[in-house]
Amino acid sequence: MSGTDAVDGSIQSFVAGSASADGDARQALGDDGVVCLRGAFEASWLSIVEDGIAAALAGASVDLEVVKRGGDEGQFSFSSGAWQTVEPFQRFIFESPLADFVWPLLDSSTLTLFYDFLLIKEAHSDSALTPWHQDHSYYPLDGTKVVNSWVALDHIPLESALRFLAGSHSSSTLYRALDFDDPSVPYRHARSELPLPPISLDGRILATSLQPGDMLIWWSHTLHCAPGNRLDRRRAAFSVNWLGDDVTYNGQPALDTYIDPLLSLGDQVVGDKFPLVRHSVASNG
Numbered sequence: 001m002s003g004t005d006a007v008d009g010s011i012q013s014f015v016a017g018s019a020s021a022d023g024d025a026r027q028a029l030g031d032d033g034v035v036c037l038r039g040a041f042e043a044s045w046l047s048i049v050e051d052g053i054a055a056a057l058a059g060a061s062v063d064l065e066v067v068k069r070g071g072d073e074g075q076f077s078f079s080s081g082a083w084q085t086v087e088p089f090q091r092f093i094f095e096s097p098l099a100d101f102v103w104p105l106l107d108s109s110t111l112t113l114f115y116d117f118l119l120i121k122e123a124h125s126d127s128a129l130t131p132w133h134q135d136h137s138y139y140p141l142d143g144t145k146v147v148n149s150w151v152a153l154d155h156i157p158l159e160s161a162l163r164f165l166a167g168s169h170s171s172s173t174l175y176r177a178l179d180f181d182d183p184s185v186p187y188r189h190a191r192s193e194l195p196l197p198p199i200s201l202d203g204r205i206l207a208t209s210l211q212p213g214d215m216l217i218w219w220s221h222t223l224h225c226a227p228g229n230r231l232d233r234r235r236a237a238f239s240v241n242w243l244g245d246d247v248t249y250n251g252q253p254a255l256d257t258y259i260d261p262l263l264s265l266g267d268q269v270v271g272d273k274f275p276l277v278r279h280s281v282a283s284n285g
Contacts, residue, residue: 007163008204016040016215017097022104025217029105029147033169033222036208037101040215045096046153049238052088053153056118060086063257067128067181074122074229081115081257089116093240094277102149103278105217108244111278112270114146115257120236121160121229129228130180132165132197135241136220137177138189140252140259141269145244146220152210153236160235162216162226166204169219189253197223242277243269 012028014021016037029035056064061082068075083089092098093116103111121128135148150162176194179187186192201223210216218224220241229235249263260273270276 006205007158007207009166009206011036011164011206011208011216013038013208016101021101026105026107029217029219032164032166032206034164034166034206034216034218034224035105036210037215037217038211039213040098040101041096041151041213043213045092046151046212048088048092048096049151049153052082052086052092052238053118053120053236055086055088056082061118069125069127072125072127072228074125074128075120076122076125076128077118077120079118080255082118083113083116089118089238092238098149098151098240099242099277101215102147102217102240102242106145106147106242106244108145108246109280110245110270110276112243112247113275113277114241114243114269117148117239117241118236119239120234122234123232124230126228126230130226131178131183132201132223132225133178133180134168134175134197134221134223137175137191137194138254138258139220140250140254141220141243141247142250143244143247144219144221145246146241147217147244148220148239148241150216150218150237150239152212152214152216153238154212154234156210156235156237157231158207158209160227160229160231161207161209162224164206164218165201165223166206168203168223169221171221174221175223189255191252243274 013036061079064079175197177187
């Protein structure tokens with residue numbers, strides 16, 4: 001497998017905030033494991049994210065990594081769980097329409113912030129591809145209502161777009177986590193009892209081009225990958241990961257971003273580090 005697999009179909013897309021965005025988009029997410037909400041964020045909200053990027057790259061993010069692979073002109077920068085120290089990211093997560101776009105798709109009485117993730121592939125970071133994987137493989141979580149909401153900050157043509165294996169979230173199989181820098185090297189928190197992601201894929205590969213402000217949403221069990229950036233400009237996105245009401249903590253080894261030492265096995269994943277952002281009246285009583 002690679003990050004440049006041929007695309008068989010387009011990700012189902014809906015206009016964010018439209019009458020069909022909740023019901024039809026939720027159905028598409030349930031069928032394919034991924035959906036696209038077009039025009040989710042105006043330029044003013046994207047500008048706030050850009051302010052956060054400037055702050056994060058200047059040192060406000062305590063978990064910033066910059067990778068430049070041999071032969072590449074550009075770098076690949078990423079930051080994880082920066083919302084508590086990067087104020088513009090916090091504003092975007094809590095004050096923009098983001099949570100209200102995501103929550104109706106989960107069929108959940110609650111919506112909890114898990115973490116944010118910034119990804120910047122600079123021009124000609126050709127080798128900065130992401131192998132096929134499931135996000136859930138990296139999390140110390142049980143449950144199914146875990147989603148990534150991935151907001152494009154630049155125009156992303158099909159050649160640079162994420163690829164998804166349609167319907168792969170419906171499988172009961174959890175695959176072993178891979179090391180993104182070198183998939184041939186065991187990932188430090190990998191669960192060795194889990195199978196490796198399949199070498200060949202059986203099914204439709206979905207992708208779509210994106211404009212700034214478009215948002216992809218996918219389940220954490222959905223297999224996906226991404227090619228390197230061969231464009232002569234940046235390819236950036238800001239993603240926020242969310243939890244629904246069936247998610248509990250299982251204590252598996254994981255990155256500090258996903259760990260809260262105050263949680264015990266079987267606890268619902270909520271607290272100061274993972275704040276409750278939305279809840280129904282019934283869940284409060």
